[in-house]
Amino acid sequence: MKHVSVIGAGTMGNGIAHVFAQAGSQVTLIDVSSEALDRALATIAKNLDRQINKGALTEDEKAATLGRLVPSTDLASGVAQADLVVEAATERVDLKLDIFRQMDAAAPAGAILATNTSSISITAIAAVTNRPEHVIGMHFMNPVPVMKLVEVIRGYATSDEVTEQVMAWSRDLGKIPVEVNDYPGFVANRILMPMINEAIITLHEGVATVDAIDEVMKLGMAHPMGPLLLADFIGLDVCLSILRVLHDGLGNPKYAPCPLLVNMVTAGKLGRKSGEGFYVYTPGSKDVEVAPTFR
Numbered sequence: 001m002k003h004v005s006v007i008g009a010g011t012m013g014n015g016i017a018h019v020f021a022q023a024g025s026q027v028t029l030i031d032v033s034s035e036a037l038d039r040a041l042a043t044i045a046k047n048l049d050r051q052i053n054k055g056a057l058t059e060d061e062k063a064a065t066l067g068r069l070v071p072s073t074d075l076a077s078g079v080a081q082a083d084l085v086v087e088a089a090t091e092r093v094d095l096k097l098d099i100f101r102q103m104d105a106a107a108p109a110g111a112i113l114a115t116n117t118s119s120i121s122i123t124a125i126a127a128v129t130n131r132p133e134h135v136i137g138m139h140f141m142n143p144v145p146v147m148k149l150v151e152v153i154r155g156y157a158t159s160d161e162v163t164e165q166v167m168a169w170s171r172d173l174g175k176i177p178v179e180v181n182d183y184p185g186f187v188a189n190r191i192l193m194p195m196i197n198e199a200i201i202t203l204h205e206g207v208a209t210v211d212a213i214d215e216v217m218k219l220g221m222a223h224p225m226g227p228l229l230l231a232d233f234i235g236l237d238v239c240l241s242i243l244r245v246l247h248d249g250l251g252n253p254k255y256a257p258c259p260l261l262v263n264m265v266t267a268g269k270l271g272r273k274s275g276e277g278f279y280v281y282t283p284g285s286k287d288v289e290v291a292p293t294f295r
Contacts, residue, residue, distance in 0.1 A: 001025050001169055005082040005107075007075065007099055009033070012116055013088035014040035015144025018047060019173050021068040022061075022145075028070050030078040037071040044069065047145055075099070076106040083108075084169065086138055088116040091241045096120060097128050104129035112162055114138040118189050118238070119245040122155035122182045132157035136166050139186065140175075142234070150177045153186050184249030185242060193242050196234075197258055199227035203278075203294070204260040210278050210294045228278040229288070232271030240265045 002025065006017045009031035017040070021027045031037050048065060051057035072078040079085050085103050089095055096115060103113050113135045115125055126135035137153030150170040154163055163179065170177035180187045199213050208216070214226020223230075231239050240262065246255040264270075264277065269291070271277030279288040 001083050001172070003028070003081045003083050005030060005079040005085045006088060007031075007079075007085065007103070008088035008090075008116075009036040009040035009071075010088065010090075011142060012140060012144065014043050015047075015142065016086055016088055016116065016140055017069060018044045018065070018145050019175075022048075022057075022065045023173050024068070026068050026070070028072050028078045028082070030072050030075055032073060034071075034073055037073070041066075041069065041071060047143075051145070075102050079103055079107045079111070081108070082111050084112045084114060084166075086114045086116060091118060091120065091238055093120055093124070096125055100125050100135070101128050104131060110134075112136065112166065114166065116140055119185045119193075119242040121184070121249070122153050122158065126155045126157055133159040134162055136162055137182070137186070138166060138170070139188065141188075148174075148176045149188075150175045151186055151188050152177045152179045153182055154179065155182050185246045189242050190246065193239060193246060194255060196227045196231045196239055197243055197255075197261065200231070200258040200261050203228065204258055210290045232277035232279055232281075234271070235273055236261060236269065236271045236277050237265050 004020045004025045005028045006013050007030045009029055017027045017029045029037060029040060045066060048057060048062040052059065052062060085107050087096060087099050089099055096117060100113060107113065113129065115137055116139060117137060118139055122135060122137045126132035129135055132155065135155055136158050139151035139153060141147035141149050152166055167177045185193060202208060202213055203210060210228050214228050217223045217226045240257050243255055243257040268274060269276050272281050275281050276291050278291055278294060280291050281288055
């Protein structure tokens, strides 16, 4: 795989660009915002430094990785030479469909078009292109440079050859690809999001406090972090979007988002990225404390 284009320079996009560049691909990182691209390249450099500090990377390898990364604000020229395009934009159906129309028009005829969506139908995304057999889901986990799983999602028309190629490319990144079929939430979020939602319902109903809920799940279930802290890290707006996809797509009331989650997102309390969710986050510090609302 010579050339990969990644659309979206946020947390997931810069992580995906990082691992492809480190694996030897030329990577064009595309975003409408030049400021977002600057932040993404700085984040990638910082994460490469962490790998150096852990003895997993050399300074020369860092320089080579950064040398394979090219930022661009022009989608059409940015995907024109790509073997693989990975869309990692915000989890909004309308936005993703628009991006895939542009990708389809500008990418080479043989290029594979992948989406990092965590819940939206691959089949629906593929339907707006002229190459549905070349459209697939590549759902990376956050943080991308660290997490091994890639959930590979076949749409209704995705070909066997494309699926096998994406599975192979994922292994080349040092990841472990797992193939799943195209249903709302796939596997990861169909199981994870109802658990997070139930934790929020448990808080909403006054069964336990924020820190008590998270401690029970960490100590009793051996989770590395509690579901409420994890929701903050994912982004409460993202959690709400995925739950709505599950609720709309499956028609089962058990997927209905908790009213507390809806209210928090409406109020702009989105978790770590906004500075407050179930916990409060201080810039430049790893320390967190329960948000004043829940004390």
